Amino acid sequence: MPSRILLPLGGLALAALLWAAGTAVLAANTPILAHFAPLEAFRALGRLVLDPILWEHILVSLQRVAVGLLFALAIGIPAGVLTGISRLFAAATTPLFQFLRMISPLSWMPIAVMVLGVGDAPVYFLLAFAAVWPILLNTAAGVTQLDRNWLLLARSLSATRGETIFRVILPGITAHILSGVRLAIGIIWIILVPAEMLGVSAGLGYFILDARDRLAYPDLMAAILIIGFLGFLLDHGARWLYQRWLHRA
Amino acid sequence: MNAPQSLASGLAPPGTETALSAESVSFAYAGTGPIFDQVSLTIRRREILCLLGGSGCGKSTLLRVLAGLETPSAGRVRFLGQPLARPHPRSALVFQQASLLPWLNVFDNARFGLDFKHQPATDADTRRVRVQAALDAVGLSGREQAWPAQLSGGQAQRVALARALAREPELLFADEPFSALDAITRAEMQSLLVEVVHRWHAAVLLVTHDIDEAILVADRILLMSGQPGRISHEWPVDIPHPRERHPATLTALRLQILAALRENTAAIPTHP
Ligand SMILES: Nc1ncnc2c1ncn2[C@@H]1O[C@H](COP(=O)(O)OP(=O)(O)OP(=O)(O)O)[C@@H](O)[C@H]1O
Ligand SMILES: [Mg+2]
Numbered sequence A: 001m002p003s004r005i006l007l008p009l010g011g012l013a014l015a016a017l018l019w020a021a022g023t024a025v026l027a028a029n030t031p032i033l034a035h036f037a038p039l040e041a042f043r044a045l046g047r048l049v050l051d052p053i054l055w056e057h058i059l060v061s062l063q064r065v066a067v068g069l070l071f072a073l074a075i076g077i078p079a080g081v082l083t084g085i086s087r088l089f090a091a092a093t094t095p096l097f098q099f100l101r102m103i104s105p106l107s108w109m110p111i112a113v114m115v116l117g118v119g120d121a122p123v124y125f126l127l128a129f130a131a132v133w134p135i136l137l138n139t140a141a142g143v144t145q146l147d148r149n150w151l152l153l154a155r156s157l158s159a160t161r162g163e164t165i166f167r168v169i170l171p172g173i174t175a176h177i178l179s180g181v182r183l184a185i186g187i188i189w190i191i192l193v194p195a196e197m198l199g200v201s202a203g204l205g206y207f208i209l210d211a212r213d214r215l216a217y218p219d220l221m222a223a224i225l226i227i228g229f230l231g232f233l234l235d236h237g238a239r240w241l242y243q244r245w246l247h248r249a
Numbered sequence B: 001m002n003a004p005q006s007l008a009s010g011l012a013p014p015g016t017e018t019a020l021s022a023e024s025v026s027f028a029y030a031g032t033g034p035i036f037d038q039v040s041l042t043i044r045r046r047e048i049l050c051l052l053g054g055s056g057c058g059k060s061t062l063l064r065v066l067a068g069l070e071t072p073s074a075g076r077v078r079f080l081g082q083p084l085a086r087p088h089p090r091s092a093l094v095f096q097q098a099s100l101l102p103w104l105n106v107f108d109n110a111r112f113g114l115d116f117k118h119q120p121a122t123d124a125d126t127r128r129v130r131v132q133a134a135l136d137a138v139g140l141s142g143r144e145q146a147w148p149a150q151l152s153g154g155q156a157q158r159v160a161l162a163r164a165l166a167r168e169p170e171l172l173f174a175d176e177p178f179s180a181l182d183a184i185t186r187a188e189m190q191s192l193l194v195e196v197v198h199r200w201h202a203a204v205l206l207v208t209h210d211i212d213e214a215i216l217v218a219d220r221i222l223l224m225s226g227q228p229g230r231i232s233h234e235w236p237v238d239i240p241h242p243r244e245r246h247p248a249t250l251t252a253l254r255l256q257i258l259a260a261l262r263e264n265t266a267a268i269p270t271h272p
Helices: A002-029 A031-036 A038-048 A052-085 A087-101 A105-116 A120-144 A148-156 A161-172 A174-195 A204-213 A217-248 B059-066 B106-111 B124-137 B153-165 B183-199 B211-217 B247-264
Strands: B018-028 B034-044 B048-053 B074-079 B091-094 B171-175 B203-208 B220-225 B230-236
Touching: A002 A031, A002 A038, A031 A038, A031 A217, A038 A217, A052 A087, A052 A120, A052 A161, A052 A174, A052 A204, A052 A217, A087 A120, A105 A120, A105 A174, A120 A174, A148 A161, A148 B091, A161 A174, A174 A204, A174 A217, A204 A217, B018 B059, B018 B203, B034 B048, B034 B059, B034 B074, B034 B203, B034 B230, B048 B059, B048 B211, B059 B171, B059 B203, B091 B153, B106 B124, B106 B153, B124 B153, B124 B183, B153 B183, B183 B203, B183 B211, B203 B211, B211 B247, B220 B247, B230 B247
Parallel strands: B048 B203, B048 B220, B091 B171, B171 B203
Antiparallel strands: B018 B034, B018 B074, B220 B230
16 A cells, blocks of 8 residues: 555656756756756746636636547547448548548648637647547447447337437447547647647647746746646546446446 | 146136237348248247247247347238337347346336337336336346346346336247356246246247256247248147146156157257
């Protein structure tokens, strides 16, 4: 039991030490790097968490995660179900999806901005575009792995298409969807920061650029810590949801 | 009949009216030869009809056609006199696997499907009463809130039986419903089946490999054999329940069935 807390804490402490040592060594040649040291970062963090401005940035970023995820779910689940149900649809779309999936979502940025304008819309687009694949592929895999007898049961009840989808298929693949969501959240969180560096005026990505422009390097490091910590929490939340569903099901 | 006083012996014998009839029904899967050809049979109301036969002779396929899950390539199936186009709302299925939905508790599993569009319209209270009655009958009172993962194989199959009974079926299709259970549980489930279908006034088409199961529960036994399959023998069984009290009669019947199997098929079904 103590090792479950002590070991991770030890790992984190060791990383902080390496960070401190690294900045100290590098600062000997480039004095400005001293501002990136852990002590300064944590001091800035202590100040920032009391600052409502930071919370606004966090809120904006989390809201973008939610919107991007919702779009990805709204597109990924129906498309995934269709891929799992219809052999024709799957055959027609699988190479296309594999192709699109391998393009870094950020490559679309110039086009997204040209089409959707500057602001939140291209960010939502990029996040949804990045997150849709794990959801779609997991959903489709879930459908193909469904217990055939459940579908037979639905047929023996003369279930309509809607009843089969909403009462059997979707609940039957919820675990798959949730593990897709967990992957999607991880991807969204990684894409979010660079996406927010392009043409928006709020959010954690923007905050990092802003800190750089203000030469507030400790703030920048603090923002990096916050991004890591929030990502950690988001992943835990997704994993908790997944476990909860598994225990029920 | 001077049957011993018991739960089932006082109950009405099978009716004479027809629950289901198949008229010269043939079937082939896409790309296969005929699985069975020109099969005619009737299932009377409240009758337990057992379909015996070797592995692969087409019993499950015949059951699926009679249940309306597959469309026959020739011939016609009538359910309560009406041509059957899709599974009839007054029929229910039980498979070898209980196939409970793991995200629903026992009660909701037994209730599953009662509110579907093509099922007879019922209000929520009626459904609840029916489901409770079915769960009580299969001995699962008190386990309503349990999750399927917490059930033994026998309990899960009881839920599947309750799910079928809750629909108050005229005809229950059961494809080797007990063959995945251990011998003791299977024996329990066999007598439970006889008891509840009598109480529910339901007819049963029971597909099985197990001669002993057939002679213990059936009112009539059909033997399916050949390729394409056909019904080659028929035995009425009018031994009163519980049948364990008539071992000599059972043994005689058993030997007849075994002899018929030998004369018909190379593949003699194994039984425990
Ligand atoms: N979906 C299908 N497509 C094509 N052929 C099938 C299909 N299902 C079954 N068959 C074939 O039909 C034949 C009869 O199968 P069926 O399952 O009806 O036999 P069975 O008598 O129920 O066998 P068992 O006692 O092993 O359950 C078999 O030869 C089988 O290979
Ligand atoms: Mg079979």
